[in-house]
Amino acid sequence: QKEVEQNSGPLSVPEGAIASLNCTYSDRGSQSFFWYRQYSGKSPELIMFIYSNGDKEDGRFTAQLNKASQYVSLLIRDSQPSDSATYLCAVKINSWGKLQFGAGTQVVVTP
């Protein structure tokens, strides 16, 4: 069974601070990684994807990938109350694109 592990949280972050979310995966052959945001009662929304080692920045979001250590992280800079949501890490685990999802980390940004 290919595993994707996330800290369930809640991760409490003051407004304006950096939220740091981590995700580890078991399949060393995985090549593609995704972060989804899911508001309560809504469907997952893709916010970042990363395929190469290193950092990828998009606005206030930075995804970091370290394949050697088998972890991927998401940084949210200048956190806003609207960032309060559950963040799902997903890893592509086979050739046709099946994603294995983590259970998600709940983030709460406090004003």
Next chain:
Amino acid sequence: GAGVSQSPSNKVTEKGKDVELRCDPISGHTALYWYRQSLGQGLEFLIYFQGNSAPDKSGLPSDRFSAERTGGSVSTLTIQRTQQEDSAVYLCASSLVGSRDRGYEQYFGPGTRLTVT
């Protein structure tokens, strides 16, 4: 452009009845996926379509569940003889399957909330 659409948004049905859930993927996306998410739980993969074929049905929980896709576009998920444990949000996603590990981003529809009474 238009995203993934699903209908109905909510469905309440009596135990033992059949239900059909519909998914309309993003135009041009060849891959389509069905998931379900029970209250407070993670995403559970059900089935994957590439075009009209379903090479991976491994997540369908029982033979009461079936799905088809026609014209490489719209898909329907059918649940026969619904049970209370079928109550969940059923999510559809689509992707433009690429090559060399590109294009596998999945985009989700708003989901269908199914309640079996």
